Amino acid sequence: MTERFLGKDLLALEPLTADQIRFILDTAEPFKEVSERTIKKVPTLRGKTIVNLFFEASTRTRISFEFAEKRLSADTVNVAAAGSSVEKGETLVDTARNLEAMRIDMVVMRHPSSGAAQFLADRIRSNVVNAGDGTHEHPTQGLLDLLTLRDKFGRIEGLKVCICGDILHSRVARSNIWGLLKLGAQVAVCGPASLLPLGIEELGVSVFRRIEDAIQWADALNVLRIQLERMHAGYLPSLREYNRVFGVTVERLERAPRDLVILHPGPMNRGVEIDSRVADGPHSVILGQVTNGVAVRMAVLYLLAGGRPDMAEAAKGRSAEVGE
Amino acid sequence: MKPVLIRGGRVIDPSQGHDGVADVLLADGRVAGLGPALSAPDGAEVVDARGKVVAPGLIDLHVHLREPGREDVETVATGARAAAAGGFTAVCPMPNTDPVTDNQAAVGFIVKQAQAAGAARVYPIGAISLGQKGQQLSEFGELVGAGAVAVSDDGHPVTSSHLLRMALSYARTFDIPVADHCEDPTLKANGVMHEGLVSTRLGLRGIPAAAEEIMVARNLLLAELTGGHIHLCHMSTRGSVELIRRAKEKGVRVTAEVTPHHLTLTDEACEGYDTNAKMNPPLRQAADVAALRAGLKDGTIDVIATDHAPHHYDAKEREFDDAPFGIVGLETALGLGLTELVRGGALTLPELIDRMSTAPARVFHLPGGSLQRGAPGDVVVVDPDASWRVDPAAFYSKSRNTPFGGRDLNGRVLRTFVGGLTVFRGDAA
Numbered sequence: 001m002t003e004r005f006l007g008k009d010l011l012a013l014e015p016l017t018a019d020q021i022r023f024i025l026d027t028a029e030p031f032k033e034v035s036e037r038t039i040k041k042v043p044t045l046r047g048k049t050i051v052n053l054f055f056e057a058s059t060r061t062r063i064s065f066e067f068a069e070k071r072l073s074a075d076t077v078n079v080a081a082a083g084s085s086v087e088k089g090e091t092l093v094d095t096a097r098n099l100e101a102m103r104i105d106m107v108v109m110r111h112p113s114s115g116a117a118q119f120l121a122d123r124i125r126s127n128v129v130n131a132g133d134g135t136h137e138h139p140t141q142g143l144l145d146l147l148t149l150r151d152k153f154g155r156i157e158g159l160k161v162c163i164c165g166d167i168l169h170s171r172v173a174r175s176n177i178w179g180l181l182k183l184g185a186q187v188a189v190c191g192p193a194s195l196l197p198l199g200i201e202e203l204g205v206s207v208f209r210r211i212e213d214a215i216q217w218a219d220a221l222n223v224l225r226i227q228l229e230r231m232h233a234g235y236l237p238s239l240r241e242y243n244r245v246f247g248v249t250v251e252r253l254e255r256a257p258r259d260l261v262i263l264h265p266g267p268m269n270r271g272v273e274i275d276s277r278v279a280d281g282p283h284s285v286i287l288g289q290v291t292n293g294v295a296v297r298m299a300v301l302y303l304l305a306g307g308r309p310d311m312a313e314a315a316k317g318r319s320a321e322v323g324e
Numbered sequence: 325m326k327p328v329l330i331r332g333g334r335v336i337d338p339s340q341g342h343d344g345v346a347d348v349l350l351a352d353g354r355v356a357g358l359g360p361a362l363s364a365p366d367g368a369e370v371v372d373a374r375g376k377v378v379a380p381g382l383i384d385l386h387v388h389l390r391e392p393g394r395e396d397v398e399t400v401a402t403g404a405r406a407a408a409a410g411g412f413t414a415v416c417p418m419p420n421t422d423p424v425t426d427n428q429a430a431v432g433f434i435v436k437q438a439q440a441a442g443a444a445r446v447y448p449i450g451a452i453s454l455g456q457k458g459q460q461l462s463e464f465g466e467l468v469g470a471g472a473v474a475v476s477d478d479g480h481p482v483t484s485s486h487l488l489r490m491a492l493s494y495a496r497t498f499d500i501p502v503a504d505h506c507e508d509p510t511l512k513a514n515g516v517m518h519e520g521l522v523s524t525r526l527g528l529r530g531i532p533a534a535a536e537e538i539m540v541a542r543n544l545l546l547a548e549l550t551g552g553h554i555h556l557c558h559m560s561t562r563g564s565v566e567l568i569r570r571a572k573e574k575g576v577r578v579t580a581e582v583t584p585h586h587l588t589l590t591d592e593a594c595e596g597y598d599t600n601a602k603m604n605p606p607l608r609q610a611a612d613v614a615a616l617r618a619g620l621k622d623g624t625i626d627v628i629a630t631d632h633a634p635h636h637y638d639a640k641e642r643e644f645d646d647a648p649f650g651i652v653g654l655e656t657a658l659g660l661g662l663t664e665l666v667r668g669g670a671l672t673l674p675e676l677i678d679r680m681s682t683a684p685a686r687v688f689h690l691p692g693g694s695l696q697r698g699a700p701g702d703v704v705v706v707d708p709d710a711s712w713r714v715d716p717a718a719f720y721s722k723s724r725n726t727p728f729g730g731r732d733l734n735g736r737v738l739r740t741f742v743g744g745l746t747v748f749r750g751d752a753a
Contacts, residue, residue, distance in 0.1 A: 091638070091641075092642065093642070113646065115527075115643065115644045119597060119642075134527050134645070135529075197530075198519050198520055198521070199521030199524045200524060203521075203524070203525070
């Protein structure tokens with residue numbers, strides 16, 4: 001069990017190999033079933049302590065990690081920035097040292113600054129899982145999107161996936177781009193040029209200026225949330241116009257040559273980047289993403305704790321013997 | 325004061341086109357002679373400089389000495405000693421102290437601290453506007469009377485074109501340059517590094533080259549309008565070099581500086597979120613570095629200035645977004661110049677000495693930068709081949725924030741003289 005498939009931390013998908021990403025996805029498969037049981041618990045991480053350190057508000061990701069940890073029998077503590085020592089001016093390096101001094105095994109961190117996860121990982125011996133750092137990466141979101149696409153299409157290679165919306169400020173976009181490219185998908189982005197980062201094409205991504213063109217091309221759309229703040233900061237004139245020009249609507253999808261699979265990392269702005277009828281429609285896999293999120297995070301925690309992908313089935317199977 | 329005879333070195337003095345083996349005599353605080361086989365006066369100290377380079381002391385037009393206000397990260401004295409250790413005999417501290425150096429008493433305080441330190445000379449730069457607030461001009465006449473050699477609101481770019489126009493016009497009475505940090509604050513916004521592929525990958529907010537170039541273009545137009553002398557701080561983009569080149573062809577009174585780090589590093593140094601690679605202006609791209617080097621070579625950019633910016637280690641031990649901009653530079657500038665620029669073929673050794681000594685003296689109308697008879701006895705003796713490894717813990721500066729730690733550099737300062745007195749002595753001398 002000493003062989004490590006991921007290294008100490010999961011900070012980003014960019015540095016991972018295609019094999020490592022496939023390992024994680026394959027490891028997630030047997031964990032999916034745990035959440036379907038009446039008793040949703042396996043003893044895999046019993047005795048491990050995990051801190052969920054959230055410097056930014058999060059509902060979905062935090063709860064998803066917490067379920068993943070609890071279903072693996074880890075002991076977990078949640079720390080939110082509000083009301084903690086952080087609010088009293090403690091630096092991240094001091095927070096890290098204090099956690100280290102409490103001999104925790106893993107930290108799951110969400111932070112508003114890009115690079116914060118690496119900063120923490122470089123300074124503590126515990127495993128660090130990046131649950132979103134600034135506008136850099138959100139690797140477990142990227143992984144659960146990959147798993148969802150693989151469930152739907154049976155493959156990633158050769159798929160045409162377009163990520164739509166605010167690419168500039170999106171850590172989800174970056175993790176998706178790296179993960180999809182590494183597994184052989186064709187990747188495009190679509191959005192107003194004011195929300196596309198410089199040099200994006202150099203990553204190996206094509207750019208659509210018009211959502212209609214993206215819909216003609218793609219097998220799947222990953223629709224990102226448009227934040228109200230972007231309007232105030234001058235990136236967009238209005239959410240209303242965004243919906244009119246870039247919104248993913250039933251009318252636009254009906255002109256596609258094939259049925260497009262629709263992903264959204266949430267939380268959705270219904271009527272802005274996505275119409276309710278699309279979000280609730282037959283080709284939406286948005287809730288499937290949420291379900292897969294728990295399995296992917298169980299796989300990541302399991303692998304970082306030293307688990308081997310080929311042992312995952314056995315690891316979770318032990319719950320029956322223990323009878324929990 | 326004991327005379328000093330520096331014997332047998334390769335004497336490089338760009339102010340008189342001298343490059344050859346000679347002796348240099350310092351007496352009564354000044355250069356008393358330069359020539360072959362000078363005889364040592366009675367009681368003179370004789371320095372054997374065979375195989376070494378002897379040059380006028382280096383002059384840095386852009387440093388931050390943090391006193392008054394942040395004496396925990398640097399003082400006038402520690403900064404002046406760091407300068408001497410780096411081969412500098414004069415430095416010009418920016419006025420962004422606390423309180424701001426915007427009046428004669430504040431300038432006088434820095435001059436007094438420098439005299440007490442007895443290391444490199446310190447020529448303060450006064451603020452363009454009171455409190456660097458960009459609203460009301462400081463009293464340039466009184467600043468100059470107290471010892472200021474230029475004015476700048478560095479770090480707080482002058483956004484009002486009207487105010488900069490007035491500063492350039494008003495400064496003509498005192499014949500001082502107006503130095504500007506060229507930055508459009510709305511384009512820079514909360515950017516933390518160069519905007520490009522690397523910032524896109526790292527998810528860090530970018531600062532486009534245009535944020536600098538817009539203000540360079542504006543400043544050149546205002547210099548042309550007023551006939552004033554604009555000095556452009558720490559140029560970082562190829563577009564800026566091109567704008568300055570064209571303005572100089574037209575006869576605009578512009579001078580410009582570039583830092584050692586903008587001549588040697590690119591935005592790729594930010595990989596891994598290294599906060600010691602966080603500068604303002606940000607490290608740009610290879611094409612910018614090449615254009616800056618070419619501009620320095622052909623005289624479009626006049627001088628190398630370090631923008632020595634000490635910060636407490638806690639301040640850099642932070643998330644990239646929250647760390648302050650800037651690095652220390654006084655003790656690595658010459659080594660980087662010799663290693664990267666001279667050995668790298670971008671400049672000849674006499675050109676490097678010119679850009680770090682003679683040209684800075686000319687740009688800010690300072691004494692020094694010359695070994696002509698009667699010039700101040702400000703001299704540096706350098707072993708150009710000695711190799712050393714940058715050890716930030718050994719810096720004379722109070723701060724250690726440098727991306728060059730651990731780097732092997734050529735060119736070790738053996739001796740620094742200010743006014744004919746030794747203010748720094750290296751290990752091997």
